[in-house]
Amino acid sequence: MLTIGNLAKRTGTKVQTIRYYEQVGLMPEPGRTDGGQRRYGDAELDRLSFIRHARQLGFSLDAIRELLDLSDHPARSCEEADAIARRQLKQVKQRMARLELLRVELERMIEECSGGQAADCRVLEVLRDHAECLTDHEGIGT
Amino acid sequence: MLTIGNLAKRTGTKVQTIRYYEQVGLMPEPGRTDGGQRRYGDAELDRLSFIRHARQLGFSLDAIRELLDLSDHPARSCEEADAIARRQLKQVKQRMARLELLRVELERMIEECSGGQAADCRVLEVLRDHAECLTDHEGIGT
DNA sequence: CTAAAACCTCGAGCCACTGGAGGTTCAACC
DNA sequence: GGTTGAACCTCCAGTGGCTCGAGGTTTTAG
Incomplete structure (x- = not known):
């Protein structure tokens, strides 16, 4: 079980940013200790890594929301993810x-x-x- | 005498943006008609063109403030303007x-x-x- | 004189965080 | 068991550079 601070260190994120992602619905509400502190497991670590990596690639939080949704439903078409990446590439080139x-x-x-x-x-x-x-x-x- | 709308068209700026520049002190408070509408002269047109051009070059409003200050006092050293441009170039390269x-x-x-x-x-x-x-x-x- | 386009102010919203105040909890050490 | 002090908590405000909207007034063309 990771504290928010350790999760932050492992993913190169600021603590406030993780709480912000929770607030805007990108990260799930995690479990808490009796005292009310957040505790995270591996699933959250993976999810946050995904988010950070996508941010480094310049994806907006909205685009990341779509991508996460897609990866939560692996039976759906790949074309959407591809389209999102292509949009991103176009922007980068511009x-x-x-x-x-x-x-x-x-x-x-x-x-x-x-x-x-x-x-x-x-x-x-x-x-x-x-x-x-x-x-x-x-x-x-x- | 230009209305704010004409000034906007001539410089490729939105009307609201001009009012915003006035609010943050980049543009001076212009003269007004009896009814209270803004009227601009050539000095303001030049100043706004300067600002827009600098924005297109990626200068921040703060940097532009410095540059405008510099160009209002032409006896001062060019080195400052040069330093600002160099800072900007470094950022662009990064x-x-x-x-x-x-x-x-x-x-x-x-x-x-x-x-x-x-x-x-x-x-x-x-x-x-x-x-x-x-x-x-x-x-x-x- | 009338209609409509352009203007006015004020306030809120956008993105993606970031920082701070003021208070609580946790973990380690004695 | 007690005491630190680091890390945590919530809530709120601020950043940059605009952009939009509501609700009202002025200007201008016909």
Whole structure:
């Protein structure tokens, strides 16, 4: 039987985060000691590992909910899990493309910085000059 | 004189976002009509363009505040602006490296998906199998 | 003059946590 | 058995950067 702190250590999660997952229904309500402290078994350890791994892969909590549901019903089609993963991959690729544009522009800005007064600073100039703006108006979409 | 809606269109911003920027002190309080509606001039258009461009480059609102402060005082050193840009570039590179790892793992997952029942699905298996976990415990850091 | 589009304020909600206050329980050691 | 002190508990608030909605007012075109 694991305390919440040990479960946290084993999965690289913060204690508060585990309680949060319980609150939003991703983790089940665990058993408690007489004093009211949570105690976890192997099933919960596995489930939390699954969640953390999926988070590291960038899945949203909603997507993880779907995946957990799927893995609780192994007779259902694999296609759903595949679709979720593909959606995720698409997002990752989009973010990378966006970041690549930013990287290029930032490097140019830094390279052209004269090191003098702010009045001559290319960093500020590039940001100020609307003509050099990326043409789309999408924002960066964290 | 621009209405808030026109300013929004010209800069690719939502109206609410402009009001939000005013609320957090990034945009100044503009003049108003007798009826109380905001009216903007060219200075505000420039300032908002600056902000939007910086956002597209991934700068946080705090960083933008610093940059605006800098560009309001052009006699000060360029080094600060340069440092901010460099910090930003570092972050962008880190995010890209992280995303590249995710991309590889997601592609492997999808490629190995058997297309059958969830019970045989590699996507779920990879997520379930703790041994295939990325070794570090950093999370994805949006 | 009227209709409707655009504006106003205020407040709440989103995601995925994170931190803190203030109090209780557990485990180890003497 | 008693005493620490680390770990636990609940509850609430805050983060960033918006975004939406309700319910009401102003502006503008016809």
